[in-house]
Amino acid sequence: MTKNRKYFVCTGCGADFTKWSGKCMSCGEWNTLVEAEAPSGKKKKSELTVFPLSSVSRENLTRETLSMTEFNIVCGGGIVPGSVILLGGEPGIGKSTLSIQIAAELKALYISGEESPVQVRERAERLGLDASRIQISTNNEVGEIIEIARKVKAGLVIVDSIQTVYSSDIPGIMGSVSQVRESASRLVDYAKKNNVSVILVGHITKDGSIAGPKLLEHIVDVVLYFEGDFSRDFRVLRAFKNRYGSVNEIGLFCMTASGLEEVREKNRIFLNPFKSSAPGNAVSAAIEGSRTILFEVQSLVTYSSFSNPRRMADGFDLNRLILICAVLEKHVGMQLNTFDVFINVSGGFNINETAADLSVAMAISSSLKDSSIDEGTGFMAEVSLSGELRPVSQVEKRVQEFRMSGFKRLIVSMGDLKKAKEAGEGIQIEGVKTISEAINSVF
Numbered sequence: 001m002t003k004n005r006k007y008f009v010c011t012g013c014g015a016d017f018t019k020w021s022g023k024c025m026s027c028g029e030w031n032t033l034v035e036a037e038a039p040s041g042k043k044k045k046s047e048l049t050v051f052p053l054s055s056v057s058r059e060n061l062t063r064e065t066l067s068m069t070e071f072n073i074v075c076g077g078g079i080v081p082g083s084v085i086l087l088g089g090e091p092g093i094g095k096s097t098l099s100i101q102i103a104a105e106l107k108a109l110y111i112s113g114e115e116s117p118v119q120v121r122e123r124a125e126r127l128g129l130d131a132s133r134i135q136i137s138t139n140n141e142v143g144e145i146i147e148i149a150r151k152v153k154a155g156l157v158i159v160d161s162i163q164t165v166y167s168s169d170i171p172g173i174m175g176s177v178s179q180v181r182e183s184a185s186r187l188v189d190y191a192k193k194n195n196v197s198v199i200l201v202g203h204i205t206k207d208g209s210i211a212g213p214k215l216l217e218h219i220v221d222v223v224l225y226f227e228g229d230f231s232r233d234f235r236v237l238r239a240f241k242n243r244y245g246s247v248n249e250i251g252l253f254c255m256t257a258s259g260l261e262e263v264r265e266k267n268r269i270f271l272n273p274f275k276s277s278a279p280g281n282a283v284s285a286a287i288e289g290s291r292t293i294l295f296e297v298q299s300l301v302t303y304s305s306f307s308n309p310r311r312m313a314d315g316f317d318l319n320r321l322i323l324i325c326a327v328l329e330k331h332v333g334m335q336l337n338t339f340d341v342f343i344n345v346s347g348g349f350n351i352n353e354t355a356a357d358l359s360v361a362m363a364i365s366s367s368l369k370d371s372s373i374d375e376g377t378g379f380m381a382e383v384s385l386s387g388e389l390r391p392v393s394q395v396e397k398r399v400q401e402f403r404m405s406g407f408k409r410l411i412v413s414m415g416d417l418k419k420a421k422e423a424g425e426g427i428q429i430e431g432v433k434t435i436s437e438a439i440n441s442v443f
C-alpha cells in the first residue's frame with residue numbers, strides 16, 4: 001500500500017477496500033465500511049531466520065491457572081504465556097470486573113484507559129482484592145504501554161480497553177479502525193517476542209462507529225465473549241476461538257457485589273429452583289464444549305384470540321418451535337392452531353441443539369393437557385418432520401449428568417437406548433420411536 005493512502009475497512013469482518021460502498025462485499029453487512037489510513041512507517045528489513053521445529057523449546061507452554069476454574073476451562077486449561085486473549089462483551093457486562101480479578105491474582109500490569117485509578121482502586125476494594133498486587137497505568141499510547149510493561153517486567157498485561165489505546169506512529173483518531181488494529185498488532189508482537197500474556201478488553205458496538213473487537217479476532221490467540229442477561233445476575237463466558245484449546249467452552253459466573261463468582265452447581269441456575277410441579281415444564285440436557293448442562297423448558301399454551309396464533313420462543317430457535325408445533329398437529333393430532341404457544345428456557349440460557357426438541361414438545365403437551373411431568377424425568381431426542389425421534393450426539397455424557405443430578409427416568413429415542421442404558425445405571429431409561437409414543441408414555 002502506498003504512503004498514507006486512504007482505504008476503507010469493514011468493522012464487521014475486517015475486509016478492506018479501496019472504494020467506499022454502502023454494503024460490505026465480503027460479509028454483506030450494510031453501513032459497516034469506515035475510512036482508515038495505511039501506516040506510513042518505512043518497512044524495516046528483517047533478519048532471515050529458519051530453524052527445525054524440534055529445536056523450539058516447549059517449556060513456555062505451561063499454562064498459568066487461576067483459582068477460578070471456570071475461567072481456566074474456557075481458556076482450555078489456563079493462560080498460555082505469550083498468548084493474547086481478547087475479552088469482548090457489551091458495556092456493563094463485567095469485563096473490567098473480571099480483568100481486575102485476574103490482575104490481582106496474577107500480579108498483572110493493568111492499563112486503565114476508561115477509568116481513573118481512583119475508580120479502579122474503589123472497585124478492587126469492593127471486590128476485596130489486594131490492591132498492592134496490581135500495577136496500574138493510565139498511559140494509552142501503545143509504545144508507552146510496551147515500555148512500561150518492559151520496565152515493570154510484567155508477566156501479564158491487561159489493556160482495558162483496546163479502543164482507548166492509540167499509536168502515535170500512525171494518523172487517525174483514537175478508537176478508529178487503523179488505530180485499534182495497529183495498537184493491537186504491536187501488543188501482539190510484544191507478547192510473542194517477550195513471552196508476556198496480554199488480555200485485550202474490547203467493546204462490541206452494534207452500529208460499528210467504533211472499531212469493534214471483531215476486527216481483532218484474527219490477530220489474537222483466544223477470543224472470549226461475555227454474555228448474559230442483565231435482568232439476571234449470571235454471566236456466561238464463551239470461547240469463540242482458541243488456538244490452544246477447544247472452542248464452545250463456556251464458563252458460568254454470577255455477578256455479585258463482591259465480583260464475579262464462579263457457579264459450581266451449574267444445574268441449579270437452569271433447573272426449577274422452587275421444585276414447582278406446575279404443568280408446562282420439561283428438562284433436557286445440552287452439551288456446551290466439554291460440559292453438560294441441564295436446563296428446563298417452560299411452556300405456556302393458551303387460547304388465542306388471533307386468527308394467526310402466536311408462537312414465541314426465548315432461548316430457543318423460533319423456527320424450530322414452529323416446526324415442532326406443526327409436527328405435534330400433524331402426527332399427534334394436537335389442535336394447536338387455536339392456541340398461542342410460548343416457550344422459555346429457564347435462567348436465560350440459549351439452546352441451539354436439536355437434542356432439546358423432545359423437551360420442547362413435551363413442555364407444550366404438558367401445558368396443553370394441563371398435566372405436569374413428574375419431577376426427575378428428563379428428555380433428549382431430535383424430533384424429525386415425520387414425528388419420529390432421532391438420536392442425539394454424546395448421549396452418554398448427557399445421561400451421566402442426569403444421573404448425577406438425581407434424575408429417575410429418561411425418555412430417549414430408540415436409537416440412543418443402548419448407549420443410554422450403558423451410561424445410566426440405576427435410572428429407568430425408555431426408548432421410544434415417535435413423539436406420540438413419548439407423549440403416551442408420560443401422560
Ligand SMILES: Nc1ncnc2c1ncn2[C@@H]1O[C@H](COP(=O)(O)OP(=O)(O)OP(=O)(O)O)[C@@H](O)[C@H]1O
Pocket residue numbers: 089090091092093094095096097098114203255256257258
Ligand atoms: N455494588 C455492586 N454490586 C453488585 N454488582 C455491581 C456493583 N457495582 C457494579 N456491579 C456490576 O458490575 C457491572 C459493571 O461491571 P464492569 O464495569 O466490569 O463492566 P464492563 O463490561 O467493564 O463495562 P464497560 O463496558 O462500561 O467498561 C454492572 O453492570 C453491575 O452488574
Ligand SMILES: [Mg+2]
Pocket residue numbers: 095096097114160
Ligand atoms: Mg469496563
